[in-house]
Amino acid sequence: MSVATQTSPAAADNAAPEREWRPPSYWPFIVPALVVVLAVIIFPWVFTIWMSMNEWKVGSPTTFVGLANYVRMPNDPRFLEAVVHTIYYTALSVLLPVLLGTLSAVVFHQKFVGRGFLRGIFIMPMMATPVAIALVWTMMFHPQLGVLNYILSLGGIPPQLWVFNPNTVIPSLVLVETWQWTPLVMLIVLGGLAAIPTEPYESAQIDGANLWQVFRYITLPLITPFLFIAGMIRMIDAVKSFDIIFAITQGGPGSASETINVYLYSVAFVYYDLGYGSAIAVVFFLLIVALAALMLYARKRMLWTAIGDGA
Amino acid sequence: MTNHLISRRSVLAGTAAAGALSLTGLPTRAAEPQWKKYAGTKLEVILAKGPRGDNLQKYIKEFTDLTGIQVESEQIPEQQQRQKAVIELASGKPSFDVIHLSYHVQKRQFEKAGWLADISGYMKDPNLTAPDLVESDFSAAGLQYAKNDKGQMLSLPWSVDYFILYYNKELFQKKGVAVPKTFDEMVAAAEKLTDAKDGIFGFVGRGLRNANMTLWTNFFLNYGGEFLDKQGNILTDGPEAVAATKLYQTLLTKVAPPGVAGFNWMESMASFTQGRSAMWIDGVGWAPPLEDPAASRIVGKVGYTVVPAGPKGQYSATYGDGLGIAAASKNKEAAYLLIQWAVSKKQGARLLQAGGGVPFRNSILNDPEIQSGVKMPKEWLQSVIDSAKISKLGLPVIIPVAEFRDLVGAGLTATLSGGDPAAELKKSHEQFRPILEKSEKA
Numbered sequence: 001m002s003v004a005t006q007t008s009p010a011a012a013d014n015a016a017p018e019r020e021w022r023p024p025s026y027w028p029f030i031v032p033a034l035v036v037v038l039a040v041i042i043f044p045w046v047f048t049i050w051m052s053m054n055e056w057k058v059g060s061p062t063t064f065v066g067l068a069n070y071v072r073m074p075n076d077p078r079f080l081e082a083v084v085h086t087i088y089y090t091a092l093s094v095l096l097p098v099l100l101g102t103l104s105a106v107v108f109h110q111k112f113v114g115r116g117f118l119r120g121i122f123i124m125p126m127m128a129t130p131v132a133i134a135l136v137w138t139m140m141f142h143p144q145l146g147v148l149n150y151i152l153s154l155g156g157i158p159p160q161l162w163v164f165n166p167n168t169v170i171p172s173l174v175l176v177e178t179w180q181w182t183p184l185v186m187l188i189v190l191g192g193l194a195a196i197p198t199e200p201y202e203s204a205q206i207d208g209a210n211l212w213q214v215f216r217y218i219t220l221p222l223i224t225p226f227l228f229i230a231g232m233i234r235m236i237d238a239v240k241s242f243d244i245i246f247a248i249t250q251g252g253p254g255s256a257s258e259t260i261n262v263y264l265y266s267v268a269f270v271y272y273d274l275g276y277g278s279a280i281a282v283v284f285f286l287l288i289v290a291l292a293a294l295m296l297y298a299r300k301r302m303l304w305t306a307i308g309d310g311a
Numbered sequence: 312m313t314n315h316l317i318s319r320r321s322v323l324a325g326t327a328a329a330g331a332l333s334l335t336g337l338p339t340r341a342a343e344p345q346w347k348k349y350a351g352t353k354l355e356v357i358l359a360k361g362p363r364g365d366n367l368q369k370y371i372k373e374f375t376d377l378t379g380i381q382v383e384s385e386q387i388p389e390q391q392q393r394q395k396a397v398i399e400l401a402s403g404k405p406s407f408d409v410i411h412l413s414y415h416v417q418k419r420q421f422e423k424a425g426w427l428a429d430i431s432g433y434m435k436d437p438n439l440t441a442p443d444l445v446e447s448d449f450s451a452a453g454l455q456y457a458k459n460d461k462g463q464m465l466s467l468p469w470s471v472d473y474f475i476l477y478y479n480k481e482l483f484q485k486k487g488v489a490v491p492k493t494f495d496e497m498v499a500a501a502e503k504l505t506d507a508k509d510g511i512f513g514f515v516g517r518g519l520r521n522a523n524m525t526l527w528t529n530f531f532l533n534y535g536g537e538f539l540d541k542q543g544n545i546l547t548d549g550p551e552a553v554a555a556t557k558l559y560q561t562l563l564t565k566v567a568p569p570g571v572a573g574f575n576w577m578e579s580m581a582s583f584t585q586g587r588s589a590m591w592i593d594g595v596g597w598a599p600p601l602e603d604p605a606a607s608r609i610v611g612k613v614g615y616t617v618v619p620a621g622p623k624g625q626y627s628a629t630y631g632d633g634l635g636i637a638a639a640s641k642n643k644e645a646a647y648l649l650i651q652w653a654v655s656k657k658q659g660a661r662l663l664q665a666g667g668g669v670p671f672r673n674s675i676l677n678d679p680e681i682q683s684g685v686k687m688p689k690e691w692l693q694s695v696i697d698s699a700k701i702s703k704l705g706l707p708v709i710i711p712v713a714e715f716r717d718l719v720g721a722g723l724t725a726t727l728s729g730g731d732p733a734a735e736l737k738k739s740h741e742q743f744r745p746i747l748e749k750s751e752k753a
Contacts, residue, residue: 057750058397058398058401059397059400059401059420059423059424059426060424077742078742139581142570142578142581143568143569143570144510144568144569144570144581144582144585144587145581145582145585145587159569161569161570161573162570163573164569164570164571164572164573164574165570165572165573165728166572166728169573249573250519250520250521251520252519252520252572252573252724253518253519253520253572253573253724253727253728254520254572254721254724254725254728255520255721266713266717269394270390270394270713270717271711271713271714272397
């Protein structure tokens with residue numbers, strides 16, 4: 001920086017000749033970051049793309065096959081099913097935590113006795129290790145011995161199969177995901193609520209708006225940017241969710257809860273088919289990038305609602 | 312060291328030479344291997360987590376005292392251990408000298424890649440091998456697992472897992488049901504024992520994709536199934552397979568606890584130890600938890616017997632693990648001393664007596680003194696001895712075992728929610744056949 005400021009006064013008079021190219025004086029400062037980025041981000045990606053264009057099985061020689069691994073995907077029923085499962089799982093595990101998180105944020109925004117303590121309790125699931133949680137939930141889900149069916153039986157509801165049935169496995173897994181990540185959404189939305197000025201509420205009161213109207217026409221528009229952030233974080237987390245699914249069902253029963261990530265793991269590290277696994281990883285990455293871009297675009301379009309963007 | 316190794320190897324190259332050495336060189340000390348010869352060597356061992364690994368680590372000091380060889384070992388959960396081992400072996404520079412391998416998953420893969428050292432020569436060298444360690448002492452299944460097509464020993468069989476039938480004596484008595492000897496009797500008994508209103512079911516077993524294959528193949532074998540034909544084509548969608556799948560479907564949908572499609576051994580065992588299921592077919596190694604009052608409500612009420620006969624035979628689906636030496640290891644002789652010690656009579660007896668595994672060596676299993684020290688019920692030991700006589704490999708010896716278990720296993724699970732056995736098998740084999748063909752060609 002200091003070098004740059006020293007040369008600039010001299011350059012002021014005869015700007016044109018001085019414009020000829022010289023190595024920018026800041027480049028030594030970029031090198032460390034550049035090396036790190038190349039080594040841990042660019043190189044693995046280039047290498048993954050290279051692997052994805054090879055028939056690459058651990059223990060056998062590798063051969064270049066071009067795009068054959070990518071062509072395999074649309075003809076692989078397990079991969080296609082995994083895509084559907086991923087979308088289903090993601091949609092539910094964005095929607096439910098955002099809904100419940102917003103609701104609980106509104107509740108915890110009110111002033112009542114013991115609020116701080118209860119907030120503390122509420123965010124505890126977020127701090128637990130997913131694999132440990134998963135093991136506990138596995139036993140809670142057990143159709144014969146689990147506590148969940150016992151609770152249902154108290155209310156006279158017949159026992160459910162939870163994660164042990166192909167039809168209910170994904171909603172059951174989302175239950176765990178929701179239990180764990182609703183607090184995160186709550187915290188984000190709570191931050192949004194704290195940033196809303198009080199004036200609109202006062203005028204609404206004077207105009208005689210009821211609670212729902214206040215929420216629908218004042219609170220909701222003002223916290224929409226925060227909901228978008230929460231939704232985006234949740235979505236990226238849910239798409240790449242692995243630990244809870246793997247620890248509870250390993251993608252089962254059958255392959256009913258096999259998401260792209262779980263399938264990818266099987267292909268690469270159980271079947272040792274690194275070529276095909278890499279191809280799936282590349283497609284999966286593009287999918288996440290596309291989703292994130294879509295959300296960012298939508299957020300930009302919605303920005304006009306952020307009138308009181310005080311945060 | 313290098314010079315020494317080469318001269319050793321050339322000596323070991325022929326049996327005649329080894330024999331001559333023992334005659335002329337060391338006639339008086341031939342009875343015991345030269346345990347101390349590699350004192351000071353350091354060995355790295357990678358173990359799968361479980362009772363075998365525990366048994367090795369618990370007594371490893373005895374080995375170090377005997378040989379002066381230092382041993383660093385680590386236990387890693389089975390799935391992760393397999394991955395780590397394969398990735399390191401494929402790199403050509405594994406960090407370990409000795410590897411604990413699952414034969415039923417890894418045998419063919421390891422052989423084809425040439426990752427394990429040939430120990431046939433060592434076994435014939437009296438300087439390296441105790442006189443009681445001979446090939447013929449291992450059970451047929453053990454030798455089948457340890458040897459490659461050329462008859463070379465690539466590992467020492469460590470512990471065998473037979474599938475047996477566990478049953479709840481109390482529930483059997485209550486309903487006056489006899490212990491089934493055939494599949495038909497087993498289905499009939501399970502129907503009688505099932506009392507869905509009270510939450511009691513006749514049968515429990517693995518329904519979870521992949522894990523379920525080990526149970527299903529025992530049915531398949533007893534219906535007369537063979538995994539591969541002479542050309543190496545897979546036969547697990549033939550008529551025997553369809554019959555086995557029908558039995559599997561009947562048992563797991565009509566007389567098994569709800570949700571069994573998602574059960575692995577852990578959930579099955581939970582149902583059985585809580586007295587909620589009357590019969591369970593699984594590996595022989597689960598006796599210790601069943602007889603542990605802290606984990607089980609049915610201590611002392613468990614019956615153990617062989618898997619009932621099918622229409623075309625009676626077998627016990629057999630799985631197993633062994634100890635091999637990495638071909639890239641620089642301490643092969645020292646590593647051989649270690650794996651020899653691990654499968655020795657003393658270590659094998661400890662393993663058997665604690666119920667942590669069943670040695671492949673007949674001299675251990677049939678030794679009355681060792682038998683009397685077994686802490687598990689007598690019936691358990693008898694079921695082990697009887698299963699050994701009807702042992703048959705429980706999975707095809709192919710490279711893509713994991714794909715086989717996943718794809719066919721998913722088809723089986725699909726039959727539990729109403730899928731047609733023949734159609735599901737056909738569908739999963741359509742996916743599996745190309746994978747198998749590709750892997751065998753490579």
